[in-house]
Amino acid sequence: MRVYNFSAGPAMLPLAALEQARAELTDWQGSGMSVMEVSHRGKAFVACAAETEALLRELLGVPSNYKVLFLQGGATTQFSAIPWNLSAAGASINVLHTGQWSAKAIKAARQQDLTVDVIADEAATGYSTTPAADGFRVDPTAAYLHYTPNETIGGVEFGYVPESGDVPLVADMSSTILSRPIDVSKFGLIYAGAQKNMGPSGLCVVIVRDDLVGRARPGTPGPLDYAAMAESDSMLNTPPTFGVYLLGLILAWVKESGGLTAMGERNRAKAELLYRAIDTSEYYRNPVALDSRSWMNVPFIGARPELDKTFVSEAAEAGLTNLAGHRSVGGMRASIYNAMPIEGVQALIDFMTDFARRNA
Numbered sequence: 001m002r003v004y005n006f007s008a009g010p011a012m013l014p015l016a017a018l019e020q021a022r023a024e025l026t027d028w029q030g031s032g033m034s035v036m037e038v039s040h041r042g043k044a045f046v047a048c049a050a051e052t053e054a055l056l057r058e059l060l061g062v063p064s065n066y067k068v069l070f071l072q073g074g075a076t077t078q079f080s081a082i083p084w085n086l087s088a089a090g091a092s093i094n095v096l097h098t099g100q101w102s103a104k105a106i107k108a109a110r111q112q113d114l115t116v117d118v119i120a121d122e123a124a125t126g127y128s129t130t131p132a133a134d135g136f137r138v139d140p141t142a143a144y145l146h147y148t149p150n151e152t153i154g155g156v157e158f159g160y161v162p163e164s165g166d167v168p169l170v171a172d173m174s175s176t177i178l179s180r181p182i183d184v185s186k187f188g189l190i191y192a193g194a195q196k197n198m199g200p201s202g203l204c205v206v207i208v209r210d211d212l213v214g215r216a217r218p219g220t221p222g223p224l225d226y227a228a229m230a231e232s233d234s235m236l237n238t239p240p241t242f243g244v245y246l247l248g249l250i251l252a253w254v255k256e257s258g259g260l261t262a263m264g265e266r267n268r269a270k271a272e273l274l275y276r277a278i279d280t281s282e283y284y285r286n287p288v289a290l291d292s293r294s295w296m297n298v299p300f301i302g303a304r305p306e307l308d309k310t311f312v313s314e315a316a317e318a319g320l321t322n323l324a325g326h327r328s329v330g331g332m333r334a335s336i337y338n339a340m341p342i343e344g345v346q347a348l349i350d351f352m353t354d355f356a357r358r359n360a
Contacts, residue, residue, distance in 0.1 A: 004344035007322035008152045008297055008335040009175070009195040015339075017249035028245075035245045040238050045245075049233070052248035056205070059251060059260055060177075062184050067213055069206040069226060070234040070244050075174045075193040078204060079108035081224040082170060082189065085208075085216045087143035089113045094142040096162065097121040098130055099151030100328065101172060109146075117142070127151070130158045130292040144168040144188060150176045150294050152196075153326040155286070155333065157294035161186050168212055175296050177205070178254060179338060180264030188212050194243055196296070197338045199250055203243030254338065263338055270336050270345045271295040277349040283356035301331040307359055308332065314355065320348055 005012040028035040029044055038045050053068050062068060071077070082105075087093060092115035095106050099122075109116050117139060120131035138145050145164040150157040152175045161183070162169060168188025177192040184190065189208045195201040206226065214227040222228045223237050254263060275293060278284045283303045286293065302311060311332060312324045325331035336345055 001319070003316075003319045003321045004340065004347055005321050006334045006336070006340070006344075006348070008326070008333065009193070010201050011196050011335060011337050012339040013199065013246075014250055014253045017246065017253050020249050021246055036242045038241075040235060040241050045241060046233075048248060049235075049239070049244050052244055052251065055248060055251040055255065059254060060182065060184055060207070062207060065210045066184065067206075067208050067210065067226065067230045069208070069229050070239055070247075071204045071206055071229065072202060072223065072237075072240050074195075074201060074204050075172055075191055076104065077224070078172075078191045078206065079105045080112070081220075081226075082144075082146070082191070083109045083112045083114055084220040084224060085226050086168065086170070086189070086212055087112075087114060089217065091115070091143045092117055092139065092141065094119045094138055094145040094164075094167070096131060096136065096145070096147040097123070098148060098156055098158075099127045099154045101151055101153070101174075102146070102148045105146055105148070105172065114143075119145075122156075125289070126287075127154050127156060128287050128292070129289040130156060133160050133162070136162075138162075138164050138167050140165060140167060142167050144170045146170045146172075148172045150174075150296055152294075152297045152335070153329060155288050155294040155297045155299040156292050157296070159291055168209070175294075175335075175337075178251075178260065178263065179267050179296060181260040194247060196335075197250075199243050199246040203240045203247065205247075266342070267295050267336070267338065270340065270342050271298065273342065274298050274334060274336065274345050274349065277352065281352070281356060283360060284352060296337055297333060297335045299325055299329065299331055299333045302356075302359075304359060305330070310359075311355055315348075315351055318347075318351055320344075320351055323348075 095118050097118045120136040122129050145167050170189045173190050174193040175196045178197040191206045194203040216225045228236055278286050278300050284300045286300050315323050323332050325333045
């Protein structure tokens with residue numbers, strides 16, 4: 001049976017997209033082959049990739065002066081690719097530090113002869129907050145400002161888009177992309193690993209403004225050079241074909257479900273329902289500041305931490321899987337991306353209520 005999968009990633013995907021992929025797995029478009037077996041340079045797959053890009057542009061409202069790239073390696077690879085492409089050796093960049101993923105981006109940038117100025121660091125609150133919108137100053141000479149809109153581990157999310165002036169704003173949207181409407185024109189570059197809302201792991205989508213393409217330092221590997229990848233329609237090397245194909249199916253599902261406005265309404269309702277259950281409970285609590293709570297990743301702590309493993313185990317037996325908190329923070333965490341229906345959230349709340357009653 002299908003379970004309610006609360007994993008932070010690889011995450012639950014829309015059943016309609018998975019069922020279509022299953023139906024086409026051994027015979028895609030009458031080819032007698034899987035999409036994983038056809039040539040990535042053949043007309044059929046080239047058309048598939050173009051259609052996927054067009055649909056992504058439509059749903060996100062990507063302006064015409066932005067490139068859309070389908071790359072390999074996930075978001076972590078982009079921690080290194082972005083400095084290679086957007087900054088010269090010795091340049092300075094600004095970073096907003098709100099958790100473990102922004103920490104990884106900082107570490108990668110410092111390995112590339114850059115001056116990394118952390119202009120806001122939420123360490124004092126244990127990374128349970130985001131900085132105030134007017135609580136930092138962007139250096140106008142910085143090559144770019146990097147931030148992580150949503151920290152999946154801590155369940156911390158920005159409620160605003162930082163103002164960066166003329167400094168390009170770079171965002172790791174791995175866990176928020178497609179979850180609600182966004183204004184792409186506010187960003188110089190958006191990157192996102194696919195394994196939350198867009199498909200399987202291994203695919204990373206980069207949306208980059210034209211004026212930031214073609215700046216890569218000498219020696220940047222070709223598959224990580226945005227200009228080289230753009231010129232080859234993301235096919236300088238063999239692309240993650242199945243990921244691109246499945247992304248197309250998921251984008252079609254998003255469109256048929258009402259687009260990003262409808263997704264945003266659904267996701268807000270799911271998050272509010274779960275937070276309300278936590279906040280009104282005497283057994284559970286959420287450690288994140290009210291104005292910084294994530295719509296996508298909801299950590300919670302039980303009154304008896306010694307029963308956390310029991311909670312996770314019993315939940316799995318009830319068809320509610322992958323609820324253990326990240327190993328670095330413990331507790332529990334429910335990731336409620338696009339594919340998680342509100343019925344799954346209600347089933348989790350019902351289980352939480354019953355568990356608390358039995359173990360108070």
